Amino acid sequence: MSILSTENLGHTFSDKWLFKDLTFGLQKGDRIALVGINGTGKSTLLKIIASKIIPQEGNVVFSKDIKVGYLDQEPDFTGLLTIADFIYTLNDAVQQLIRAYESMIHSPNPDQQKLEKLIDQMTVTDAWNIEQKIKTILTRFDIIDFEQKIANLSGGQKKRLALAKLLIDDPDIYILDEPTNHLDIETIEWLEKMLISGQKTLLLVTHDRYFLDNVCTEIKELHQGKLYTYKGNYSYFLEKKAERALMDASTLEKNKNLLRKELEWMRRQPQARGTKSKARIDAFYDLEEKTKNSASTASLDLNVKVSRQGNKIAEIHHLSKAYHGLNYINNFSYIFKKGDRIGLAGKNGSGKTTFLNLITQEIKPDQGQIILGETTKIGYYKQGGFPFQTNQRVIDAVKEVAEYIIMEKGETISASQLLTHFLFPPEKQFGLIEKLSGGEKKRLQLMRILMDNPNFLILDEPTNDLDIDTLNILEHFLMDFPGVLVLVSHDRFLLDKLTNQLFIFEKGKPITIYNGNYSDYRLTEETKKNLFKEIPEKTIIEKKDRTLDKKKISFKEKIEYEQLEQEINTIEAQIKNKTKEMNQTTDHQLLIDLSKEIEQLTTTLDQKSNRWLTLAELI
Numbered sequence: 159m160s161i162l163s164t165e166n167l168g169h170t171f172s173d174k175w176l177f178k179d180l181t182f183g184l185q186k187g188d189r190i191a192l193v194g195i196n197g198t199g200k201s202t203l204l205k206i207i208a209s210k211i212i213p214q215e216g217n218v219v220f221s222k223d224i225k226v227g228y229l230d231q232e233p234d235f236t237g238l239l240t241i242a243d244f245i246y247t248l249n250d251a252v253q254q255l256i257r258a259y260e261s262m263i264h265s266p267n268p269d270q271q272k273l274e275k276l277i278d279q280m281t282v283t284d285a286w287n288i289e290q291k292i293k294t295i296l297t298r299f300d301i302i303d304f305e306q307k308i309a310n311l312s313g314g315q316k317k318r319l320a321l322a323k324l325l326i327d328d329p330d331i332y333i334l335d336e337p338t339n340h341l342d343i344e345t346i347e348w349l350e351k352m353l354i355s356g357q358k359t360l361l362l363v364t365h366d367r368y369f370l371d372n373v374c375t376e377i378k379e380l381h382q383g384k385l386y387t388y389k390g391n392y393s394y395f396l397e398k399k400a401e402r403a404l405m406d407a408s409t410l411e412k413n414k415n416l417l418r419k420e421l422e423w424m425r426r427q428p429q430a431r432g433t434k435s436k437a438r439i440d441a442f443y444d445l446e447e448k449t450k451n452s453a454s455t456a457s458l459d460l461n462v463k464v465s466r467q468g469n470k471i472a473e474i475h476h477l478s479k480a481y482h483g484l485n486y487i488n489n490f491s492y493i494f495k496k497g498d499r500i501g502l503a504g505k506n507g508s509g510k511t512t513f514l515n516l517i518t519q520e521i522k523p524d525q526g527q528i529i530l531g532e533t534t535k536i537g538y539y540k541q542g543g544f545p546f547q548t549n550q551r552v553i554d555a556v557k558e559v560a561e562y563i564i565m566e567k568g569e570t571i572s573a574s575q576l577l578t579h580f581l582f583p584p585e586k587q588f589g590l591i592e593k594l595s596g597g598e599k600k601r602l603q604l605m606r607i608l609m610d611n612p613n614f615l616i617l618d619e620p621t622n623d624l625d626i627d628t629l630n631i632l633e634h635f636l637m638d639f640p641g642v643l644v645l646v647s648h649d650r651f652l653l654d655k656l657t658n659q660l661f662i663f664e665k666g667k668p669i670t671i672y673n674g675n676y677s678d679y680r681l682t683e684e685t686k687k688n689l690f691k692e693i694p695e696k697t698i699i700e701k702k703d704r705t706l707d708k709k710k711i712s713f714k715e716k717i718e719y720e721q722l723e724q725e726i727n728t729i730e731a732q733i734k735n736k737t738k739e740m741n742q743t744t745d746h747q748l749l750i751d752l753s754k755e756i757e758q759l760t761t762t763l764d765q766k767s768n769r770w771l772t773l774a775e776l777i
Contacts, residue, residue, distance in 0.1 A: 160183030160184060160185055160221070161184060161185065161186050161220070161221040161224055161330065161331065161359065162183065162184040162207070162218065162220050162224065163181075163182070163183040163184070163218070163219050164180055164181055164183070164207065164216065164217075164218050164219075165181055165216050165217055165218075165219065166179050166180070166181055166215060167179075167180040167203070167206060167213050167215065167216035167217075167218070168180070168213060168214055168215030168216055169199065169202055169213050169214050170214055171199070171202065172593060175383055176198065176199030176202055176203075176383065177198075177203065177380065177384070177385075178215065178383055179215075180203070180216070180384075182378070182385060184359060184361060186330075186357065186359055187357040187359060188359055188360070188361075188375070188376060189353070189354070189358070189359070189360040189374050189375045190360065190361050190362070190374065190375075190376045190377070190378055191362055191363070191370050191373075191374040191378070191392070192204070192361065192362070192363050192378050192380060193363075193370075193377055193378070193379050193380070193395070193625070193626055194380035194381055195381075195581075195625045195627050195628065196595050196596075196600075196601065196623075196624070196625045197594075197595045198380045198381065199380060199383075200363045200380055201231065201335055201595070201596070203380065204228070204333050205228075205230075207226075207333060207361065208226055208228035208333045209226070224331060225327075225329040225330045225331075226329055226330065226331045226333060227324045227327055227328075227329030227331070228333045229317075229320055229321055229333065229334045229335055229337055230320070230335055231317075231335045231336050231339070231596055231623070232317075233316055233317060233319070233320035235316065239307065240304065240305050240306060240307060241301060241303070241304045241308060241319060242260075242304040242305060243308075244308065244319065244323060245292065245296070245304065245319075245322075245323055245326065247327070251283075252283050252288055253288070255276070255279055255280060255285055256280070256288065256289045258276055259276045259277070259280055259285075259289075260289075260304065262276060291326065292326050295322050295325050295326055296322055296326075298322075298345060298348060299318040299319070299322045299345065300506065300507065301315075301318070301319060301322060313340070314339075314340030314506070314541075315340075317339060317340045318340060318341065321334075321337055321341075325352060330359060331359045331360075331361065332353070332358060332359065332360045332361070332362070333361050334360065334361075334364070335362070336363060336364055336365070336622070336623060337349065337362060338364055338365075338366045338369055338648060338649075339619075339623070340506070340619075340622075341506070341648055342504070342505045342648060343503065343650060343676070344505060345506075346366070346369060346648055346650075350369060350372045353373050354372070354373055360373070360374070362374070365621050365622075365623075365625065365626055365629055365649070366648070366651070367392055367626065367649070367651040368650045368651050370391060370392035371392045371393055372391075374392065375389075375390070375391065376388065376389055376390070377390070377391070377392060377394075377395040379395070379399065464611055464612070464613050464640055464641055465533065465611045465612065465613045465641075466533060466613070467496065467531075467534065467613040467614075467640075467641055467642075468533040469496075469531075470529075470531035470532070470534075471494040471495070471496065471530075471531045471534050471614065471642055472494040472517070472529065472531060472534055472614065472642075473493045473494070473529045474490060474491055474492045474494075474517075474526070474527075474528050475491050475526050475527050475528075475529070476490075476491055476525060476526035477489070477490045477516060477525070477528065478490070478523060478524050478525040478526055479512055479516060479521070479523050479524050480524055484665065485666060486509030486512050486513075486663075486665070487509055487512065487513060487516065487523070487669065488667075488668045488669075489525075489526070489668065490526075490668065492671075494614075494642055496642070497640075498642045498643070498644075498659065499642075499643045499656060499657045499658050500642075500643070500644050500645070500657060500659050500660070500661060501645050501646075501647070501653045501656070501657035501659070501660045501661070501675070501676060502514075502644070502645070502646045502660070502661050502663060503653070503661070503662050503663065503676060504662060504664060504665075505663075505664075505665070508663035508664055509665070509669075510618075510646050510663050511541070511618060511646070513663070513669075514538070514618055514646065516528060517536075517616065517644070518536055518538050534614050535610070535613050535614060536612055536614045536615075536616060537607040537608065537610055537614070537616065538607070538616045538618075539603065539604060539607050539615075539616065539617045539618060539620050540618050541618050541619045541622065546591045550590065550591050551587070551588055551589065551590060551591070552577065552582060552586060552587050552589060552590075552591055552594070552602065553573060553574060553577060553587045555591060555606070556573040556576065556577060556602075557573050559609045559610065560609055560610075561573055563576050564611070574587060576609070577605075580601060580602075580605045581601070581628075582598075582602070586598075597623045597624050597625050597628070599623075600622065600623045600624050601628055604620065604632070612641065613641035614641055614642045614644075615636075615639060615641055615643050615644070616644045617643070617644070617645050617646065617647070618646045619646055619647055619648065620632065620645075620647065620652075621648075621649040621652060629649075629652070633652060633655055633656065637655065637656065645657060650676050650677070654675045654677050655675075657675050657676070658673070658674065658675060659671065659672070659674070660672040660675070660676065660679055662679070674734075677737050678734060678737065681733060681734070681737060684760075685760075685763065685767075688760070688763070688764045689767045689771070715773055718773065719770065719774070722766055722769060722770045722773070723770065725766055726770060729759055729762060729763045729766070730763065732759055733756055733760065733763070736752050736756050736759070739752055
């Protein structure tokens with residue numbers, strides 16, 4: 159039985175129907191992702207289902223006493239002063255009790271009698287478990303100072319605060335619009351585990367392809383005002399969508415052939431003749447509309463020219479930068495080479511954006527220097543977007559950069575033609591930027607940067623708000639990009655595909671360089687943890703006894719020790735190869751098989767590594 163259902167939903171934007179006659183339901187435990195290109199109405203549909211806006215047609219029906227939680231892309235905190243005002247719901251007696259207790263224990267001179275009374279009430283209402291849950295979730299999102307003013311928070315901090323509150327409240331239905339934006343990778347992986355526990359019901363929009371695979375069990379694609387349902391995760395969706403695209407192409411070709419015949423029939427008929435079949439005329443116009451809609455599907459083209467790059471690209475010498483006494487960059491040196499594809503990994507606040515601002519010389523280092531080559535041309539895609547006037551038209555924002563642009567093969571095209579390449583049709587080109595969706599604004603920002611033909615591309619969270627189709631095109635462009643790429647992204651899929659080297663940031667520690675992509679790095683870290691697990695006490699005593707007895711290693715054990723070294727190297731290489739194979743396939747069954755093989759290999763690696771450590775102790 160559905161706990162939520164929509165009935166013939168329809169909504170318009172700027173005199174155009176986003177969707178019409180949408181009917182579907184949510185069952186308890188469903189984990190559904192809504193996908194589609196920017197501007198199709200995904201966020202609008204979520205707002206309608208969350209009762210934030212009223213649809214122009216149809217309605218949404220909920221089962222009795224269903225509690226819905228909604229995460230907006232830009233959460234609203236109107237009327238709230240501090241974090242505590244938002245976290246502790248006014249009409250929730252237990253949460254208000256916890257707030258009173260927290261306020262009392264942080265008071266310089268608490269009233270002991272009142273405090274004891276609060277402690278008793280906390281025990282009676284079982285508020286201690288809820289308090290622990292609240293603190294665990296908030297700490298995970300780096301929310302510590304509950305009296306901090308909400309107005310002083312950044313956009314990313316506000317989004318994390320809203321998501322934390324949603325997890326604390328644990329509604330019956332989670333409606334999430336881009337939940338992974340502004341989260342670091344470790345927090346995303348933790349969030350995945352939270353959302354798949356306890357049979358939660360989810361309806362979400364996200365561009366994170368690993369997140370879709372790990373969390374969602376059903377995909378709904380919003381395409382040209384209609385919903386297409388795929389029972390499976392994202393990998394399954396890709397497979398079935400490709401099949402549907404082939405069928406659509408075949409149907410389109412048949413419709414075009416039929417339309418030509420019907421058009422000839424329409425032309426042959428005398429204008430005043432009354433015997434013409436009305437049904438056939440209606441069928442002609444219906445076919446014409448279908449063919450026109452199918453043919454209107456465009457594709458994004460990112461083939462802009464890249465500036466020539468000399469031998470000297472950029473050099474970093476003994477770079478240091480500190481804030482409030484904490485070193486974020488400490489005596490770091492690196493010489494960029496042609497073809498460098500570097501990902502920056504680390505928790506939020508560890509210094510990644512500071513590092514990018516130092517490279518682009520937007521801020522000055524405390525020590526050291528950055529030397530750019532004479533031909534190096536940096537393109538910097540920032541998280542915050544670019545500023546624009548509220549009354550500025552899309553085409554004017556492009557013409558600010560250039561009236562004409564040189565493409566990859568040398569041809570010159572106008573700003574208007576380039577906008578069409580980037581999926582901005584004429585009606586949007588002459589519309590106001592403020593009317594664009596969040597993803598369309600990001601796509602416009604990316605276009606402005608690429609127009610300048612950079613050969614050193616810096617992308618700071620480029621995936622935020624972009625639809626998956628645009629991400630796939632961006633990914634293919636960046637794979638072929640001949641210049642230097644420096645990428646900050648919480649999108650593990652993108653990091654795996656596009657980088658072969660990582661700069662690892664840890665707050666207060668020097669930057670470390672890792673050769674490999676993100677999955678390689680995580681696998682290495684997990685292997686290290688397994689290698690250095692705490693050895694059981696019995697094993698420790700046995701090793702001490704052997705040391706005291708000065709037992710020598712036997713010839714057979716020496717041979718075993720040498721063989722184990724080779725076997726461990728072979729298994730590590732196998733795990734690495736199979737991980738790469740996983741990153742390069744979308745075959746659902748193959749992904750499952752590879753995952754099982756990697757799990758078995760990791761178990762074998764642990765066993766052999768422990769034996770190797772035992773023999774190493776003897777030597």
